[in-house]
Amino acid sequence: MIARYGDLLAELSTWLLENGIPVQPKTIIQLAEEDLRLDPRLVDLYTGDITLDSASITLPVGVQEIMSWTIGAPYGIVLRVEPAAKAARTSDEQGLPRLYHIVQDTAYLRPAPDQVYTSRMTYRASLPRLMQPTDDEPNADKNEYIEQFAGLYWYACLEQAYTYGSKPELASYFEQKKEQMILRVKSYQERKRMGGPPSFSFRMGDSRYGF
Known part of the structure; x- marks a missing residue:
């Protein structure tokens, strides 16, 4: 077997x-x-909880498209894709993450988390x-x-x-x-x-x- x-x-x-x-x-x-x-x-379509504890988060293996990404109990706040022009700027701001941009297999959050948050992601992956x-x-x-x-x-x-x-x-x-x-x-x-x-x-x- x-x-x-x-x-x-x-x-x-x-x-x-x-x-x-x-x-x-x-x-x-x-x-x-x-x-x-x-x-x-x-x-296929997957849904899972992802811990946000730093400004950069490694995405689940094989992610091809993020369908939705929410944060805050009960997952009421939607994380949105940040425009590339804004994503290029550096910032030391911390707080509840609201935006993200992706480079290869890593998502960069803005603002950076000021504490550990739990988020929920629905995504398409191989x-x-x-x-x-x-x-x-x-x-x-x-x-x-x-x-x-x-x-x-x-x-x-x-x-x-x-x-x-x-x-x-x-x-x-x-x-x-x-x-x-x-x-x-x-x-x-x-x-x-x-x-x-x-x-x-x-x-x-x-x-x-x-x-």
């Missing part, structure tokens, strides 16, 4: 060894994830990366997609593996399997947005790997 990064890494290592494909499994997972993250069909867990992020090696759709990651990995292997025709086969999983993911996302039960299983495919 594949449900975390470690499961995927172990199963892929065995697959590559059994099939004589001399590529590092971590490299294959990295390539597969990048392919999935760049696919606009897999962008698939979060899988990585080895740490003390700070013990669940960094899993997300709802690998738990619900292990086949999405598995087929994406095999597509990459055979792209660099000796049987490129199999890369096309596994790409088709990946495309089937993407359609199921989209159905899952739509059901979530409409408030329907999103928990039905899409873990279909090779029973050896639990999907």
Whole structure:
């Protein structure tokens, strides 16, 4: 059963060894994830609380568009995008943040927070990366997609593996399997947005790997 990064890494290592494909499994997972993250069909809507404790805040991984960002109980104040001309100015002002501008993966707040605030952000983002867990992020090696759709990651990995292997025709086969999983993911996302039960299983495919 594949449900975390470690499961995927172990199963892929065995697959590559059994099939004589001399590529590092971590490299294959990295390539597969990048392919999935760049696919606009897999962008989803998320909402989460974000602590504002400094003038610069690292955005959630994969953010492509902020739909709304509010602050203050019960999240009644809307943070607004600051015009670029004003954002270029420096200021030592502190208080309740009202404006922000984004540079790469960081949001800069104005005024800078004068205390710790809790905000709520709704945003569109690509698939979060899988990585080895740490003390700070013990669940960094899993997300709802690998738990619900292990086949999405598995087929994406095999597509990459055979792209660099000796049987490129199999890369096309596994790409088709990946495309089937993407359609199921989209159905899952739509059901979530409409408030329907999103928990039905899409873990279909090779029973050896639990999907």
